[in-house]
Amino acid sequence: MNGYSLFRRSRLRLALWYAGVMGVILSVSGLGMYRAMVQTNWAAMEREIESIAGTLHDSVEPLLPASEEPTAVLQQIFPDLCLSGQPCKATPTLIQRHTIGISDRTTYYIRLFNHQGKLLAFSPNQPLSLPPTLNRSSWQTFRTANGIRYHQFTTILHSANTHHLANEANSSWGYLQIGRTLEHFDAEIRRIQWIMAIGLPIALSLVATSSWWLSGLAMQPIYQSYQQQQQFTANAAHELRSPLASLLATVEAILRIPQSNQQDMQIMLHSVERQGRRLSHLIADLLLLTSLEQNSGAKPFQPCCLNDLVSDLTEEFLELATAADINLKSQIPTCEVYTLGNESQLYRLVSNLIANAIQYTPRGGYVTVSLVKSDYTAVITVKDTGIGIGLADQERIFERFYRVDGDRSRKTGGTGLGLAIAVAIAQKHQAILKVESQVGKGSIFTLEMKVLSSSILTN
Ligand code: ADP
Secondary structure, X not given: OOHHHHHHHHHHHHHHHHXXXXXXXXXXXXXXXXXXXXXXXXXXXXXXXXXXXXXXXXXXXXXXXOOOOOHHHHHHHOOOOEEOOOOOOOOOOHHHHHOOOOOOHHHEEEEEEEOOOXXXXXOOOOOOOOOOEOOOOOEEEEEOOOOOEEXXXXXEEOOOOOHHHXXXXXXXXXXXXXXXXXXXXXXXXXXXXXXXXXXXXXXXXXXXXXXXXXXXXXXXXXXXXXXXXHHHHHHHHHHHHHHHHHHHHHHXXXXXXXOOOHXXXXXXXXXXXXXXXXXXXXXXXXXXXXXXXXXXXXXXXXXXXXXXXXXXXXXXXXXXXXXXXXXXXXXXXXXXXXXXXXXXXXXHHHHHHHHHHHHOOOOOOEEEEEEEEOOOXXXXXXXXXXXXXXXHHHOOOOOOOOOOOHHHHHHOOOOOOHHHHHHHHHHHOOOEEEEEEEXXXXXXXXXXXXXXXXXXXXX
C-alpha cells in the first residue's frame, strides 16, 4: 500500500469516527430535548386541566342539590349542559364562562356523574364515542374512532349537604369530569417530529462533511512530516550511495593491482580511508540530527560561558583559516556572558558556522566572530566576506542535504547537514538562527539566545 492511500484510509477512518461520535451525541441530545419538550408541554396541559377543574369544582359544589334525582336542579345550575336521556341543544357556553383566560375554550368538555357513576349531564362538545359509564381513575387518555386523542381528569363532588361527610365512604355527591382534545398537542408533537426527521439527517450530513474536512486538517501535518521523512530517507540513501560506490570501486581497483605496486596501493588506500571517513562523518551527522529531534540522551542544560566558546573556537579554527589564507578574528566583550544550554551542542553549532564561513570565503578574505550582549539576549555573529548566498537559497540552506553548489560543497567535505543540525540545536535552546547575505559580498549568520542573569549564576 502506498503512503497516499494509507493516509486516505486513515483520514476516512478518522472522519467516520468523528461523524459517528458527533452523530451519537447529536441524536442523543436531540432526543433528550424532544422528550423534555413533550414532558413540559404535557405537564403544562395537565396543570391547565386541573386548574379549570378546580375552578368549576369550587363554583359548582355549593349549588349541588342533595336529591337522588337531581336532573331538574342541574338544569337550573347548568342550563348549557345536555342532560342524560334528554334532547340536547348544542350551544356550549357554560364551559366558556368557567374557563376565562384559556386560549382555546372549545377544546374542553365537562361531564357530571352521580356517585354510582351514572352520567347525569355533559357538554355538547364531548367526544361522541365516550361511554356513559364512569372510569374513576383521575387521569385518562383515550383515542376515539376518528383517531383524535383526548385527555381527561375526574374529581369527586360533594354537595353542601354531604360535605361534612367528605372523609367517609360513599360520601360523594358525584363526579365532575373535565377533558380536552389532544389534537393541537399531537399536531405540535408531529411538527417537532418532522423537524427532527428532516433536521437530524441534514445535521448528520453536515457533521459528516465537516468531519471529513477536519480529519483532513488533522492528517495534513502528519502527511507533511511523512513526506519529509521519505524525502530525508531518499536523500540519506543518495548521499550514502556515492561515497560507498567510489569506495567499492577503489577496493576493486586495489584488488586488481599487482602486489609489487606498493606506491599505487598506498594512494588508493588513502582514498579508501578518505571515503570511509566521509561516510562515518555523514552517519554521525545523521545520528546527531535524529537524536536532536528525538531529544534522546540529552544532558540537562547548564550555564555555558559564551566568551569562552567564541575564543576557543576562534583559536581552534585559526590554523585552518591561516592555511586557507583567511583572516579570522574575534570580538568578545570584557564582561562574561552566560547562557543556559548544552555546551557541546552550542560548540557544534558555532563551529559549523565558522567552518562554513572559512569554506565559502576565497583566499585573502575576512571572517569575524563576535559576541554582543544586551539586557536579556546574547548575539553571536559570524561574518564573512565570502561568495554569499542568493535570496532564494537563503530560505533553503537550513533544509537537510540542501547545498547551493552541490559539487563544490561535496568536494570540500560538506554533507549538507551542517546548517540543519545548527538550526535543530538553536531550536532546542530556544535561540534564533538567521542569515543575511549578498552574493559576491559575504554572509552574516546571527545566533540570538537568552542570557543567564547574573543573580542566577551567583546562587
Ligand atoms: P555543507 O556541509 O554543504 O556546508 P551546510 O548545511 O553547512 O552544508 O550548508 C548548506 C549550504 O549553505 C552550503 O552547501 C553552502 O552552499 C551554503 N552556505 C553555508 N554557509 C555559507 C557561507 N558562509 N557562505 C556561503 N554559502 C554558505
